[in-house]
Amino acid sequence: MDEKYFPEKIEEKWQRAWAESGAFEVEPDSDEGARPKFYCLEMLPYPSGFLHMGHVRNYAIGDALSWFKRLQGFNVLHPMGWDSFGQPAEQAAIKRGVMPREWTEANIEKMRGQFRRLGVSFDWRREIAAHTPEYYKWDQWFFLKMLERGLIYRKNSPVNWCPLEETVLSNEQSSGGVCWRCGASVEKRDLEQWFVRTTDYAQALLDDMKEIEQGWPERVLTMQRNWIARSEGAFVDFQIKESDERVRVFTTRLDTIYGATFVCVSTEHPVLEHALLKEEVRRFAERVRASRAAAVGAPGEVELKEGVNTGLFAVNPFSGEQVPVWAANYVLMEYGTGAVMAVPAHDERDFEFAQRYSLPIRRVIERVSHEQEQIAHDPVSRDQSAVMPHAFTDYGILVNSDDWSGRLSEDAKREMAESAKSKGFGESAITYRLRDWGISRQRFWGAPIPIVYCDGCGAVPVPEDQLPVLLPERAEFTGAGRSPLAGVAEFVNTTCPKCGKAARRETDTMDTFVDSSWYFFRYCDPKNVDAPFDKEAARYWTPVDQYIGGVEHAVMHLLYTRFWTKMMRDIGLVGFKEPVKRLMTQGMVVAETFYRDGEDAGSKVYYNPADVDVVRDERGRVSSATLVADGLPVTVGAFEKMSKSTNNGVDPDEMIQAYGADAVRIFSLFAAPVENDLRWQEAGIDGALRFLRRVYSTVHRWHAALSDAARDAPALEELADEVRGLRRMTHRTIRRVTDDLEEMHYNTAIAALMELMNALGDAGLAPEKASASERFVVREALESVVLMLAPFAPHAAEEMWEGLGHAGGILGSGARFPRADEELAKRELLEVPVQVNGKLRSRLSALPEATEDELRASALADEKVRGFIEGHEIVKVIVVPRRLVNIVVR
RNA sequence: GCGGGAGUGGCGCAAACGGUGGACGCGCCGUUCUUAAAAAACGGCUGUUGUGGGUUCGAAUCCCACCUCCCGCACCA
Incomplete structure (x- = not known):
């Protein structure tokens, strides 16, 4: 080894050595159970052409874990690939005329080089890229499988439209009313779209969370739970007067139905097609549609509640009362039934609306406890709109509700639903906020949707043996809001697979989240031409043991991939419900x-x-x-x-x-725990470099003297106190670092290594003068440090390990992570604090095995302590062995 | 508004179960070496643990209230 630490030189050397030996290339162990497997996965990057520091952090975290597990004897799968479909490639085509494939592949080339220079331990043979036909063929195959099972359907509906990117977004991608990628306000548009029935799995997505609760951050699960938002309530049918029609509403507060003073429907509700409606209603619906399409107002800002009386009347099936039907902008067609019973006294939105349009407010819930708010009301009047300042939304006791009066809300809800069911005008029901996943994108650079439109046969799936539907090499990129594929005649024009007549291909492509929903299964068997992956290969490697990525995908990628896994289970590809055992979301x-x-x-x-x-x-x-x-x-x-x-x-x-x-x-x-934000400061890297140099020069200073050091441990008694202390510290450090690595507490693990190096320096040993037993202790310390450094600084660790006399370096020599000797990790003497009335007054030097009585006696005998207790009555003495003594006096 | 998380030196952060508050690093000050600087080595620096109350022999840690900040959701009936 060189005297000085030259990172560039040794990094190149070991990167080449790893590549030549195929150090990170893995296969399943043939004899079952030979080694445990470990699948370490980081979220795959979009090939923008440049790694940024967020990537570096992400892959440094995963690489540390991979190295650690490898050195512990696991068979570690650590793959890498590219999320290489997506909008920036198309932007480059629009702006600079370079074709998406060329642009993308040049970027991949650049980034692969950056990864190599970082020295991340990937099995590059397993590399995949979403934009290759070998990969997206299987996106299309999954599409057909889901279509067969009725999990995919097409419908014309208002969808989220990003005006900047000129494409459709899923609900997850337009959360908060803004585009997840560019932040533009999202508009509504009516389009014919392909949807995946994710809602079929809403309950499974919730239920199966219990399998991963231990390993996933609570906040990610909370975000998903809130996104799916299960809601228990009931459907109730309101008969429209002088008509056969019924309007079905969804409510979570059936107990308040006697307070329903009107019914509110969405402006898109079918009942508005009623022939007799006034022109005014149609104009209002048109205006709401227009304002939604324009997406005016700040995202998240609550629109002013507006509505119009339709002139229709609906009959409350419980009370028989007739109430007016209004159309309102605050009722969403996509949720529940698109219609609500409005109970202004007990719902804030209905209250606001009722006040604005002078609709009556009827109180039907009374508080049950004095801890609940007493809301002003008029005890005699039926209508509370003059006195009630706001709605009372708590549960309570029913009033003004015929025979139901006097019941508690919880009981009434249940019993009223039963009653509605027996009388045939309703039933209890569960709804979810989660919507089906719209996957059509008006884009070129994505997996073509394998559908052909035939005038005779309609939408016909492309037969499996004709996959992949290949993306053409080039197209006209104008940036206009229409799929560029529509302008590629040789792509569009085809024949119907069913009748053979001329037909047109679907020109939308799939959402890129389709690609990333199953990519880590493909890593298990990346070259398979007969299936997305071999079941046996997947059974060996998956589920993923540790997944690492940014929290921004908590309800997009991570929800879709959970869905996809459940779907794959149902078609028999995998045998489990959850794809990822442990998830770590790193900070920015x-x-x-x-x-x-x-x-x-x-x-x-x-x-x-x-x-x-x-x-x-x-x-x-x-x-x-x-x-x-x-x-x-x-x-x-x-x-x-x-x-x-x-x-x-x-x-x-x-x-x-x-x-x-x-x-x-x-x-x-x-610089920070992995889940915190990381403040990038160059002075900090200086510190890291200083540390590496210090370890390196220490290893260099000693390596010659250590080459012939004894391999047998000297008796502890032979060693001077300081040397013995160093040996014990080495083992304590091994224990700490092992525990920290297991929990991914890399910051404290590195701190522990620094401490050990400081202790080695403080021991004051010199290679020229060291005795054989001292050389043993120093070698043990240095070898341990070097091996424990490998997860964080693999190149330097390899070089130093070789310098310490192990030909081939760490991987080449088959080194293993050091193991702590629990006996040696013990301290010989403890410093036990002594408090008097909770205040620190003295410290005792004690053996770890000192008993309670011994500690009490020496504390009471302590010179300094006596000054504080003399003349006082000792009330009690608390002794915590190994930790402290507290004397309570009066 | 609802839900979740966090407040510790100048900074990033450590402190099993409640048990010596500050490990490790950055920064700053100083010393040695040097013509000088850098590098290196050595020495030093900082605290009512956000505020107030409670439980306890003992609270950064547990409980209550408040303040501040961050994140997610937001007309979901």
Whole structure:
């Protein structure tokens, strides 16, 4: 080994060695149970052409775990691929005329190089890319399978439309009324679309969460639970007066039905097609549609509740009362039945609407407990609209409800549903907020939907043996809101698979979340031409043991992939319900921002941290900053996610060049717990590099002296106190680091290694003077550090391991993660604090096995303690062996 | 508004079960080495653990209230 640490040189050396030996290429063990398997997966990247620091962090986390498991003797699958369909490729085509495939594949090439320079331990033979026909053929195959099973259907319905990207979005992708990718306000459009019946699995998606509760972050499960939003209630039919029609409503508060003073339907509700309706109603429905299409108003902002009286009357089946039917903008056609019974006294929205249109408010629930709010009301009047300040939405006791009066809400809900069922005008029901997954996209760069439209036969699926439906190489990219495939005649024009007559292909492509819903199964068997993957291969590797990625996919990718797995189980491809046992969502990489106010009011011009000098005050706090170019001040902004718009991004390649991949990785794992945001600071990488250099130069200083050190452990008594202490610390560190790695607490694991190195330095040993037994202890410490460093800084660890006399390095020599000797990990003497009335007064030196009595006696005998207890009555003495003594006096 | 999470030195963060508050790193100050600087080595620096109350011999940790911040959802009937 070289005297000095040259990261570039050793990183290249070991990257080549790994590639040549196929160090990370794995196959299932043939003899069952030879080694346990471990599937470590990071979310696959979109090939933008550049790795960013968020990627570096993501893959550093996964790589650390992969190395750890590998060194523990697991058969580790750690694959990589590309989420290579999607909109940016098309943008490049529109802007620069480069074809999506060329652009994408050039980007993949660039990023593969970046991954190699980072030294991530992937099995590259298993690489997959979504845009290749070998891959998307199976997207199409799954489409056909789901179609056969009735899990896919086509319908014309209002869908979420992103005006900027000119394509449809799923509900998940337009959460909060904005596009998940570009943030534009989403509009509504009527389009013919293909949908996946994810709602068929709504209950399974909820129920099966209990299988993964242990391994998934609570907040991800909460987000999914809220997204699916199961709601228990009842359907009730309201007969329309002087008509055969009924309007079915969904309610979770059947107990309030006697307070229903009107019925509200969505503006898209079929009852509005009623011939006798006034022109006014139609105009209102038209206006609501237009305003939804325009997506005006800030996202999330609640629209003013508006409505119009339809002139129809509906009969409350419980009371027999006739109430007016209104059409209102706040009733959603997509949820429940598209109609509600409005109970203004006990629902805030209905209350607001009733007040606006002077509709009566009738109180039917009274509080049951004095802890509940007493809302002002008029005890004699039937209508409370003059006195009630707001709705009472709690459960309570029924009043003004015929025979039901006096019942409790909970009981009434249940019994009224039963009654409705027996009388044939309703039943209890469960609804979900989750909607079916719209997968049609008006895009070129995606998997073609394998459907042919025939004038005679309608929508005909492409037969399985004709897959894949190939994407053409080129198309006209105008950016206009229509699938570019529609303009490619040789693609569109085909013959009907059923009747053979001329027909047209579907020109929409699939949502790219289809690709990512099952990609990690394909890694198990990436070259299969007969099936998406071999069942046996998948049975060996899956489910994924640890999945790592950003939390932004909590209700998109992670919900779809859970759905997909359940679907694959139902078609017999896999044998389990949940694809991922443990999930870790890492924090963002953030960096300081620097800016000046721009020309336009409110605009800002951002400067890259690399171009800014920072001035600190005497406490070390950043006080001001200047731009290097002109020496004038810039404003110091907050830490924000690295991005183009805030110009605070850092190029991983530059960092690797300056500090080495190992230092970059150490820093990104050490600076914060993996689930926290990571503040990128170059001074921090300096620290990481310093640490690596310190380990390296220590190994170098000792490696010659250690080459002939004894392999047999010397008797502990032979060792001087400090040396014995070092040996014990080595084993304590092994234990700590092992535990921390298991929990992915990389920051504290690295801190423990630093501590051990500090202790080694403090022991004051020198290679020239060290005795044989001392050399043993030093070698044990250094070898342990080097092996434990491998998950974080694999190149440096390999180099040092070889330097310590192990030809072939860590993987080449078959080294294993060190094991702690529990006996040796014990401390010889403990410092036990002594408190008097809870205040620290002295410290005892005690043996770990000292008994309660012994500790009590020596505490009471302690010189310093006696000063505090003399002249006082001792009330009691609390002794916690190994931890503390507390003397309570009066 | 609803749901979830978090507040510890100048900063990032450590502190099994309630049991010595500050490991590790950054930063800052100083010393040694050096013509000087960098590098390196060594030494030093910072606390009513967001606020108020409670439980306890003992609270960063448990309970209650409040404040602040972050994230998710938001007319879902």
